[in-house]
Amino acid sequence: MDNLEISVTKSNGSEKKLDEDYIYGKWGPYQIVQTAIVLFNIWPTGFQLLIGVFIGYKPEFQCAAPDLDSEIVTNSSVYVKYEKCHIEVFLNNTRDTNHQLLQRTACLHGFQYSLDKDSTIVTEMDLVCDHGNLPELVQTLVMAGQLVGAAFGSSLSDKVGRKTVLLGSHLLTLVFGIGVAFSPNYTTLGILKFILGVLQQGMVMSNAVMGLELFPQSTRFYMESLGLFFWTTGLVIMAPIAYLLRHYSWRYLQIALTCFSLFSLVQYWVQDESLRWLLANGKTEESERIIRKVAKWNKINYADLKKIVDRRMARDQKDTQQADTEENKEHGQVSSDMLVVEKYSILTVLRSKTIFIISLIMWFTWVTNTVTYFGLTLTSTSLAGDRFLNFFLSAVVEYIAAILEYIMLRCLGRRTITIVFHAICGVSLTSATLFKHFSDGDSNLETASVVATFVGKMAITGSFSTLFLYTPELYPTNLRNVGIGFSSSFSRIGAIVSPFAGTLAEEIPWAPGTIFSAMCFIVVVILLYLPETRGVELPQTLTEVKLWYTDHSGLHRRHKSETTKL
Numbered sequence: 397m398d399n400l401e402i403s404v405t406k407s408n409g410s411e412k413k414l415d416e417d418y419i420y421g422k423w424g425p426y427q428i429v430q431t432a433i434v435l436f437n438i439w440p441t442g443f444q445l446l447i448g449v450f451i452g453y454k455p456e457f458q459c460a461a462p463d464l465d466s467e468i469v470t471n472s473s474v475y476v477k478y479e480k481c482h483i484e485v486f487l488n489n490t491r492d493t494n495h496q497l498l499q500r501t502a503c504l505h506g507f508q509y510s511l512d513k514d515s516t517i518v519t520e521m522d523l524v525c526d527h528g529n530l531p532e533l534v535q536t537l538v539m540a541g542q543l544v545g546a547a548f549g550s551s552l553s554d555k556v557g558r559k560t561v562l563l564g565s566h567l568l569t570l571v572f573g574i575g576v577a578f579s580p581n582y583t584t585l586g587i588l589k590f591i592l593g594v595l596q597q598g599m600v601m602s603n604a605v606m607g608l609e610l611f612p613q614s615t616r617f618y619m620e621s622l623g624l625f626f627w628t629t630g631l632v633i634m635a636p637i638a639y640l641l642r643h644y645s646w647r648y649l650q651i652a653l654t655c656f657s658l659f660s661l662v663q664y665w666v667q668d669e670s671l672r673w674l675l676a677n678g679k680t681e682e683s684e685r686i687i688r689k690v691a692k693w694n695k696i697n698y699a700d701l702k703k704i705v706d707r708r709m710a711r712d713q714k715d716t717q718q719a720d721t722e723e724n725k726e727h728g729q730v731s732s733d734m735l736v737v738e739k740y741s742i743l744t745v746l747r748s749k750t751i752f753i754i755s756l757i758m759w760f761t762w763v764t765n766t767v768t769y770f771g772l773t774l775t776s777t778s779l780a781g782d783r784f785l786n787f788f789l790s791a792v793v794e795y796i797a798a799i800l801e802y803i804m805l806r807c808l809g810r811r812t813i814t815i816v817f818h819a820i821c822g823v824s825l826t827s828a829t830l831f832k833h834f835s836d837g838d839s840n841l842e843t844a845s846v847v848a849t850f851v852g853k854m855a856i857t858g859s860f861s862t863l864f865l866y867t868p869e870l871y872p873t874n875l876r877n878v879g880i881g882f883s884s885s886f887s888r889i890g891a892i893v894s895p896f897a898g899t900l901a902e903e904i905p906w907a908p909g910t911i912f913s914a915m916c917f918i919v920v921v922i923l924l925y926l927p928e929t930r931g932v933e934l935p936q937t938l939t940e941v942k943l944w945y946t947d948h949s950g951l952h953r954r955h956k957s958e959t960t961k962l
Contacts (some may be wrong), residue, residue: 424694427610429950433667434607435622436659437562439630440569441599443653444592446631447537450638450789451646452531454518456510459483462878478508481525514645521582541593541890546884548792554878558606559669565598573654577647604864608876609672617805617930620865624798627861631791632657634666639784675705690808691751751938754870755879756921759886760864761814764915766890768821769856793850797857804858809930810866815923817859824852829909869929872938 459478477484485499509519517523523530545565553561570593580584607619634653641649671690674683687705688805804813831845864880871879900907 401711414656419643422694422696423615424696426690429666429693430610430668431607431619431622433663434530434603434610434619435626437566437599437603437663438623438626439633440566440654440657440659442568442630443634443656444573444596445542446634447650447653448531448535448538450649451516452518452534453516453783454528454531455516457507457519457524459504460508462505479760512643514647515580515642516646517585520646523582532587534586534589536892538593538596539591539888541590541595542597543593543885543888545594545597546881546888547602547883549594549601550670551599551878551881553605553881554875557669558602558609558673559667561598562606563593563660563664563667565602566657566663569599570654570660573657574651577650577654589642597881597884601884604880605669605868605876608868609670617810619803619863620861621798621805623801623864624801624861625795628791628794628798631794632788635784635788635791636868638787642784643718671705686935716841751879752872753877754926755882757926758863758867758870758883760881760922761818761889761919762867762883762887764818764912764919765856765860765863766887767893768825768912768916769853769860777831777866786937793854794857797854797861800854801858805862805865809928810862810869811923811926811930814832814859815920816921817855817862818916818923821852821855821859822913822920824848824855825909825913825916828852829906829913832909833906866929870926875938 429790458480459482461476461478477486481500481503483499483503503525507524509515511519514520517534518531521527521530537567549561569592572588572595576585576588576592579588582748604623606951607623607802611619635650638649641652668686668689669679669682671683671686673679674686683705687701688698690696801813804816808816825848828845828848830842831848835841835845863883867883868876868880
């Protein structure tokens with residue numbers, strides 16, 4: 397898949413080279429607008445996923461005192477102690493708990509919170525004590541919805557188009573997000589949150605692939621770096637919005653953050669379907685319309701741009717036919733002057749040995765990333781002080797991961813970066829576990845453990861972002877969303893399992909860090925068997941992937957290199 401160039405004559409008579417590898421001809425106003433839409437779509441996905449940090453916040457609380465005319469209150473011979481989940485009545489008006497306990501009752505008069513009654517779903521619906529796990533269940537329902545959305549939304553995106561799924565999910569998020577703000581009870585809230593989880597992954601998967609397909613392989617990493625930057629910026633602006641609305645009901649914050657999805661109304665008129673998807677699926681009329689639009693916006697002659705597209709697709713056609721010949725297989729064979737259109741589904745992953753091996757490795761890698769990230773969050777030392785400031789600072793530090801990823805993507809391959817990040821995380825977690833185990837009250841070792849954990853968290857953040865770039869590059873066009881979608885689905889399983897790390901740490905303090913670091917080191921080894929995608933054009937067909945994997949995956953690549961030297 398060597399890059400080719402087409403010479404075009406400018407109005408002044410000079411010649412200019414247009415890279416055929418860039419299917420849109422060149423970088424121009426069209427790409428700027430389409431990229432901006434993809435980037436701004438990141439914010440609503442982050443808001444719906446993490447708004448639970450604020451609306452599900454559990455403040456300090458205790459049993460509410462009964463009315464002033466209550467017999468317990470007016471009886472001066474007893475002392476009443478209001479605990480979090482029960483009321484204790486002692487003989488004599490004293491705090492001495494050695495005195496006789498007369499009665500212990502539930503919080504018959506409700507609860508008293510350090511925040512206003514309608515500040516969060518916890519305070520409004522009294523989700524404490526016997527119902528104390530229900531706020532976490534809301535987040536679990538969002539995760540479960542993400543699992544479903546990643547599996548089915550991504551497959552639907554490959555079949556009906558990226559824009560259709562992205563725009564549909566975005567508009568429905570606006571509807572159901574506002575619906576959450578008017579939830580009359582917990583059951584309705586839970587159902588709507590599950591639906592939002594499904595829609596959130598519909599946006600994430602289709603939006604990530606759509607941004608990826610806007611760029612050629614040589615500059616594709618810019619999109620992922622910008623994506624991480626915008627994701628972090630979205631989290632940063634959440635904190636001040638939540639802070640400004642802290643004295644109002646949680647419903648106002650839900651509405652305010654959901655209103656960012658009003659952007660979808662503009663998106664419908666401005667955003668176009670992925671040209672790569674249209675070409676891969678034989679949507680000739682729609683692709684012609686977009687090619688003319690690109691030529692007009694970027695001030696390129698339509699005939700020159702059409703030549704780029706035709707030669708790009710002809711090259712994919714030739715590569716596919718060569719792969720078919722070498723493997724003695726046919727996939728969607730048509731005449732040589734027609735476009736090859738291949739239709740895949742999740743069954744393709746199970747039937748194709750090559751794709752199945754790639755998928756198994758990526759699924760384990762995604763699970764490792766999710767379990768490790770949330771495991772580090774559970775075991776790391778939280779900042780003391782204001783919760784809004786803490787969230788703001790925790791978001792700001794992710795800029796470090798964004799900067800490191802950008803620098804590394806300029807000079808290293810995606811596979812190499814993923815391996816490096818996991819190696820750093822594995823070493824950091826191992827060090828943090830050892831420092832904590834042998835600290836025995838030593839403040840220096842405890843500080844070293846916190847620093848090592850922080851380094852590990854930064855590394856796994858960078859790895860997560862890189863996976864969104866690396867994973868879809870391993871799959872052909874009509875299987876790309878399925879590939880990243882099912883990887884994301886497996887990551888949600890990791891998210892559901894990760895809370896048990898706290899329970900395990902109570903029994904065996906060194907176990908979580910040991911397990912997470914071991915998983916990171918396993919990823920370092922198994923990723924060596926995948927091909928590098930840097931400098932390689934996105935594969936269009938399954939046979940391209942098979943031939944590419946055979947020539948460039950781990951052991952095959954090293955064997956080929958040694959043979960070449962001989």
